[in-house]
Amino acid sequence: MKARVHVMLKNGVLDPQGAAVLHALGTLGFEGVNGVRQGKVIELDLSETSRDKAEASVTDMCEKLLANTVIESYRVEIL
Amino acid sequence: MRAGVIVFPGSNCDRDLAVAFRQAGADVSMIWHKDVSLPDNLDVIGIPGGFSFGDYLRCGAIAARSPICSAVVEHAKRGGYVIGICNGFQVLCETGLLPGTLMRNSGIKFVCKTVGLRVQSTQGAFMQTYETGQEILMPVAHHDGNYTAEDDLISRLDGEGRVAFRYLKNPNGSADDIAGVLSANKRVLGLMPHPERAVDGAHGGTDGTAIFAGLASVLENA
Numbered sequence: 001m002k003a004r005v006h007v008m009l010k011n012g013v014l015d016p017q018g019a020a021v022l023h024a025l026g027t028l029g030f031e032g033v034n035g036v037r038q039g040k041v042i043e044l045d046l047s048e049t050s051r052d053k054a055e056a057s058v059t060d061m062c063e064k065l066l067a068n069t070v071i072e073s074y075r076v077e078i079l
Numbered sequence: 080m081r082a083g084v085i086v087f088p089g090s091n092c093d094r095d096l097a098v099a100f101r102q103a104g105a106d107v108s109m110i111w112h113k114d115v116s117l118p119d120n121l122d123v124i125g126i127p128g129g130f131s132f133g134d135y136l137r138c139g140a141i142a143a144r145s146p147i148c149s150a151v152v153e154h155a156k157r158g159g160y161v162i163g164i165c166n167g168f169q170v171l172c173e174t175g176l177l178p179g180t181l182m183r184n185s186g187i188k189f190v191c192k193t194v195g196l197r198v199q200s201t202q203g204a205f206m207q208t209y210e211t212g213q214e215i216l217m218p219v220a221h222h223d224g225n226y227t228a229e230d231d232l233i234s235r236l237d238g239e240g241r242v243a244f245r246y247l248k249n250p251n252g253s254a255d256d257i258a259g260v261l262s263a264n265k266r267v268l269g270l271m272p273h274p275e276r277a278v279d280g281a282h283g284g285t286d287g288t289a290i291f292a293g294l295a296s297v298l299e300n301a
Binding site for chain 2: 013014016017020064065066068070071
């Protein structure tokens with residue numbers, strides 16, 4: 001079973017990298033981009049076969065390592 | 080004083096930190112990150128600057144989960160002294176020994192220069208040799224020094240004397256100009272500036288010496 005974790009900065013946390021990408025897009029002539037937020041996607045290949053157990057296990061991984069919950073939120077997707 | 084310096088793959092200030100400890104009279108052991116226990120009777124553990132594990136995932140995140148870090152956390156919970164400098168500060172935040180986290184500098188760029196700092200707290204062995212409000216100089220060299228924590232936490236840290244240093248001119252966007260933070264018992268210090276690069280006249284300044292000398296004097300009189 002595969003899982004995909006999306007890690008994003010929480011709303012309200014300034015994202016300097018997103019702001020730099022927004023600025024660079026403007027430099028390239030792309031208009032109408034009102035905001036850019038940059039995050040991470042982490043794909044996991046799991047031997048677990050139960051969806052529920054996989055989701056619980058990946059959530060635990062997010063809390064302990066994959067996300068820093070001081071500034072980041074995460075979303076687990078079981079594929 | 081018995082000091083241990085943790086060495087991760089990618090640490091690059093470990094030997095400088097050992098020199099600073101030795102200058103304050105310490106016996107220093109270098110400790111590899113895969114070790115699961117610390118040498119006996121260590122008074123202080125130093126987590127050095129550098130780019131542990133290539134800053135993969137987040138700065139300090141992988142190092143904070145390495146085998147030796149469990150022993151470092153236990154040492155701190157027993158009331159042992161720990162100092163984390165630059166990447167070491169990032170590691171301490173990732174272990175939870177210090178609150179908050181260090182984000183990418185607000186200007187995106189790596190910042191490498193000597194900065195002015197104001198001493199905010201003189202509580203605890205690391206800080207006692209300074210004077211409150213004293214202005215000092217130390218080098219910074221980091222890409223992720225933008226200290227962030229919940230708003231109520233930042234005001235609480237100040238009230239508890241846990242903001243160790245503030246930048247005179249903020250180089251990285253850190254909340255409330257915070258450059259260094261202390262634990263509740265004042266025995267764990269994390270800071271982005273490099274005191275170990277300011278302990279010899281040839282460094283261009285010696286304002287970092289007080290941190291190591293202050294600790295040494297407390298331990299000798301214990």
